[in-house]
Amino acid sequence: MNILEDLKLQYKIGGIAHQLIYWNVGCFLVSLILFYQSQIGDFDFPFWIALKTDPTPFLYAPWTFLTYAFFHDGVLHLFFNMMVLNFSSQLFLTYFTQKQFLGLYFLSAIFAGFVFVGSYYFLNVSSGIVGASAAIMAILVAATTYQPLMNVRLMLIGNVKLWHITAVILIMDLMQFRLGNTGGHISHLSGAFFGFVFFKMLQNGYDLSMPVTAVIDFFSNLFRKSNKTPFKKVHKNYTKPVEKPTARVVTKDKSQQQIDEILDKISQSGYDSLTKDEKEFLFKVGK
Structure with a gap:
């Protein structure tokens, strides 16, 4: 298997968080080709990707309230965001579902986008933003609100409480609020607020991710219905052939058992510890 096939396999078995990281990295690579201005050494994102505060652009491209959360204006911007996304997603998905994770990512990005546009509209300032920071802050704050006293081991520091990490990030945003990138800090804090509200609503029985x-x-x-064929209805008319579905279940159980064993091996020793046959088996199953 080559590197491309390994990446495809990790994308399929990595879960929604890893897939979002792949999408963010992919969008950044595309923006390097299409939107990077080498003359000025910066990105020039068009109105149909970046979220602009001017009314006209987002009236014609309302999807920018979401697309801005998949693009970044630099390697360091992307690296730091994906590092925090990977960290916060592991915490969040320990207690919540992948659908709630995706719903929170989308909804918090949209909410933070509206707050950013509204704030700059009243300030009569024209600007634009890109970046996944708001959505990532929502995920981190939601997990922190649920388990603030969780111990997290940091390199060179040791064990700290989860709320300490979140508090430091929020304080840094507040301290830099008027120093630069005010719009970005507004969206970060808005995302954090939405993450807090998301968990509190969930605690009271209201799942805000339900629309997503x-x-x-x-x-x-x-998609499942489109895969059904009329032949399945014909099988229901038979009374004798009971052994066929049983054989399928046994085969499926053996395959599932093998998948579980391989996933356990990945969680204990990492993906690189798999043999070539195990990687090929996972790749075939993922197709």
């Missing part, structure tokens, strides 16, 4: 979950379920069910 409903859309995902709709398209998932639509």
Whole structure:
């Protein structure tokens, strides 16, 4: 298997958090080709990708309230965001579902976008933003609100409480609020606020991610229905051939058992510890 096949396999088995990281990195690579201005050494994102505060652009491109959360204006910007996303997603997904994770990512980005546009509109300032920071802060704050006293081991520091890490990041945002990138800090704090509200609402029985979950379920069910064939209805008319479905279940159980063993091996020793046959088996199953 080559590197491309390994990346495809890790994308398929890595879960929603790893897939979002892949999408962010992919969008950054595309922006390097299309939007990077070598003359000025900076990115020039068009109005249909970056979130602009001028009313006209986002009226024609309302999807920018979400697309801005997948693009970054530099390698360090991308690296730091993806590092925090990987860290916070592991905490969040320990207690919540992948659909809630995706719903929170999308909704917090949209909420922070509206706050950013509204704030700059009243300040009569024209600007634009890109970056996943707001959505990432929402995920981190939601996990912190649920388990603030969780011990997290940091290199060169040792064990610290999760709320200490989150508090430091928020304080840094507040300290730099008027020093530069005010719009970015507004969106960060807005995302953090939405993450807090998301968990409190969930605690009271209201899952704000349900609209996103409903859309995902709709398209998932639509996809499953499209794969059904009329022959399955014909099989229901038979009374004798009972052994065939049993054989399928046994085969599926053996395959699932092998998948579980390989995933356990990955969690203990890492993906690189797999043999060539195990990687090929996972790649075939993931197709």
